[in-house]
Each structure stands twice: as structure tokens, then as C-alpha cells.
Amino acid sequence: MTPEWPLWEIFIRGQHGLSHRHVGSLHAPDAEMAIKNARDVYTRRNEGLSIWVVEASKIAASSPEEKGPLYEPSNDKVYRHPTFFDIPDEVGAM
Amino acid sequence: MSAALFEFLTRMGDNTLVLGHRVSEWCGIAPVLEEDIALANTALDLIGQTTLWLSLAGEVEGKGRDADALAFHRDVWDFRNLLITEQPNGDFGQTMMRQFLFDCWHVLYLDALRNSSDARIAAIAEKSLKEVTYHFERSAETVIGLGDGTEESHRRMQAALNRLWPFVGEMFDSDAVDQEMIAQGIAPDPQALRPAFDAKLTDVMAKATLAIPGDDFSHAGGRNGARHTEHLGHMLTQMQWLQRAYPDATW
Numbered sequence: 546m547t548p549e550w551p552l553w554e555i556f557i558r559g560q561h562g563l564s565h566r567h568v569g570s571l572h573a574p575d576a577e578m579a580i581k582n583a584r585d586v587y588t589r590r591n592e593g594l595s596i597w598v599v600e601a602s603k604i605a606a607s608s609p610e611e612k613g614p615l616y617e618p619s620n621d622k623v624y625r626h627p628t629f630f631d632i633p634d635e636v637g638a639m
Numbered sequence: 640m641s642a643a644l645f646e647f648l649t650r651m652g653d654n655t656l657v658l659g660h661r662v663s664e665w666c667g668i669a670p671v672l673e674e675d676i677a678l679a680n681t682a683l684d685l686i687g688q689t690t691l692w693l694s695l696a697g698e699v700e701g702k703g704r705d706a707d708a709l710a711f712h713r714d715v716w717d718f719r720n721l722l723i724t725e726q727p728n729g730d731f732g733q734t735m736m737r738q739f740l741f742d743c744w745h746v747l748y749l750d751a752l753r754n755s756s757d758a759r760i761a762a763i764a765e766k767s768l769k770e771v772t773y774h775f776e777r778s779a780e781t782v783i784g785l786g787d788g789t790e791e792s793h794r795r796m797q798a799a800l801n802r803l804w805p806f807v808g809e810m811f812d813s814d815a816v817d818q819e820m821i822a823q824g825i826a827p828d829p830q831a832l833r834p835a836f837d838a839k840l841t842d843v844m845a846k847a848t849l850a851i852p853g854d855d856f857s858h859a860g861g862r863n864g865a866r867h868t869e870h871l872g873h874m875l876t877q878m879q880w881l882q883r884a885y886p887d888a889t890w
């Protein structure tokens with residue numbers, strides 16, 4: 546059985562000024578081929594200006610089970626949201 | 640109309656048509672999804688280039704034939720593609736080796752055509768070169784990866800190179816059509832591209848740890864239509880059957 550190529554997570558920036566967004570994953574033997582494969586799989590309809598690839602195994606991720614201690618403490622800290630300011634209409638959407 | 644110009648344009652269009660169709664035969668059955676999509680993209684690029692070349696050929700000919708008529712209503716003896724483009728896909732390695740050898744020539748030829756005295760040809764070359772530069776990078780990297788890969792992939796790539804090598808020489812053949820194109824400043828002398836081709840080839844084959852065959856024998860007969868290999872007719876029966884069975888059908 547042939548060993549499977551490693552999995553890569555693909556991030557693409559659609560326009561100047563926007564951040565790279567995670568678009569999916571694919572397999573490739575190395576980083577350069579991962580970029581080429583990403584170009585072929587994810588930018589066929591002119592979606593991209595820049596591609597980042599990261600080997601999936603190199604990503605450290607938070608664990609879903611820890612969501613209580615990680616996120617719930619911020620639920621009752623309303624003062625962290627800047628909702629107490631009066632914003633002039635001319636500013637538009639913030 | 641200029642018969643030589645029509646001949647030149649069908650050579651360009653038939654190369655991309657025949658190779659584009661060959662590559663499209665992998666659609667849905669390539670070894671991995673990523674290569675499947677990449678090959679389909681390559682095939683689509685080549686078929687798109689075909690539309691440009693053969694439309695212009697029809698225009699130059701002035702007999703009312705459009706790109707579809709030239710692609711689907713001609714038979715083997717009217718095709719002017721290089722023999723290497725009609726060779727069967729073989730295994731994935733053979734397909735990529737064929738692609739690399741063609742891309743290597745294609746990049747150089749299109750680059751030279753950007754300076755064509757015919758603005759329409761220069762424009763097609765300019766547009767195509769962007770696509771073909773990527774094809775070359777991809778096929779070169781794949782040939783290197785597989786050549787310098789496992790024992791089995793190396794063996795398959797060397798076998799592919801040995802098998803396809805006798806079709807390389809035809810890319811650099813030059814005949815009366817070429818002489819007329821050169822005289823009018825429309826296209827470069829194919830022979831003049833050989834040193835640059837050899838330099839690219841030597842570089843990639845060294846990295847791929849593959850040995851370039853020493854034998855200089857080369858087949859001819861594709862680009863002048865004198866003698867295609869038996870594979871083209873079989874391919875055309877697949878490619879043209881719908882238009883043959885239902886002439887001018889559209890959907």
C-alpha cells in the first residue's frame with residue numbers, strides 16, 4: 546500500500562486588504578506541490594491573489610471539550626464590548 | 640488567403656486540440672483527486688487555446704469553416720499535430736513525461752511567437768503563454784518528483800522517457816511552411832529553439848535522475864500530415880463521434 550501524501554490546510558486571500566481565509570484541505574507530497582494543487586483545486590474561478598498552505602499536522606487546535614473554561618467566562622463581561630459609546634451617524638457602519 | 644499561414648495555424652491548433660483531448664481522458668480516473676483536477680484544468684487550457692488557433696485558421700482560410708468544423712469534421716490525414724501529442728496516455732508517469740516534453744517546447748515556441756509580425760498570433764501567444772508557463776512548472780516538478788522518487792516511479796519515468804524520446808525531434812523539424820513563416824516574421828525557426836530546449840531538458844532530467852537517451856532517431860509525419868501514428872484515428876473516433884453521428888448538433 547502506498548503511503549498517503551500528507552494533508553495540507555489551504556488559506557486563500559481573495560482581494561488585497563482582506564485576510565487569508567481557510568478554504569479547505571488537500572493532499573500533496575510537499576509544500577510547493579500543495580500550493581500548485583491549491584491553485585488548481587481552489588482558484589479555478591479567479592478566487593485568489595495569494596495562497597498559504599500549512600501541513601495539517603502542524604496546526605495546534607483547541608479542544609471542543611474545553612469550551613466551558615475557554616469561552617464561557619467572557620459571556621458575562623459586557624463591559625468588554627464597546628456598546629456604551631454614542632457613535633455619530635456620519636461614521637456609518639462599524 | 641495564405642496556404643502556409645493556414646497550415647501553420649492548424650499545426651498550432653491541432654497540437655493543443657489533440658493533446659487537450661488526450662489529457663481530458665484522465666478526467667475522473669486520475670490517481671488522486673488533486674491530479675485529476677489539475678489535469679482537467681490543463682486540458683481545458685489547451686482546448687481554449689485550440690479555439691483561438693482554429694478560429695483564426697478558419698478565418699484565414701476564408702471558406703466558412705469555424706473552429707468546430709475544423710476540429711470535428713476533419714479526418715486523420717488533415718490533422719497537423721506533432722506525433723507526440725497523439726501518443727496514448729499510458730500510465731500517469733508517461734502522461735506527465737509527454738506533458739513535460741511538450742510543455743518544454745511549447746513555452747519556448749509561444750515565447751518566440753509573442754514577437755510575431757501578425758498581431759493576432761502575437762496576442763494568442765501572449766495569452767497562452769501564461770497558462771503554459773504554469774503547465775511547464777507543474778509537469779517539470781512532477782517529472783522530478785517521480786523520477787527522483789521510489790525505485791518503481793524512477794523505472795516508470797525512465798521507460799516513459801525512452802518511449803517518447805523518438806517523438807521529440809519532430810518539434811524542431813523545419814519545412815517549406817516554416818520557411819515561409821520565418822520569411823514573413825510570423826513564426827520562429829523551430830531549429831533555433833533546440834539549444835534552449837536541451838538546456839531546460841538537461842536541467843530537469845538531472846534533477847529527476849533520469850538519463851536522456853543518446854539515440855537521435857526521430858519519427859516525423861505529424862506536423863506535415865504525411866504519416867500519423869495509428870493512435871490518432873482511434874482517438875478521433877472518440878472525440879468526433881457525436882458530431883459524426885449528429886452533424887452540427889448543439890446544446
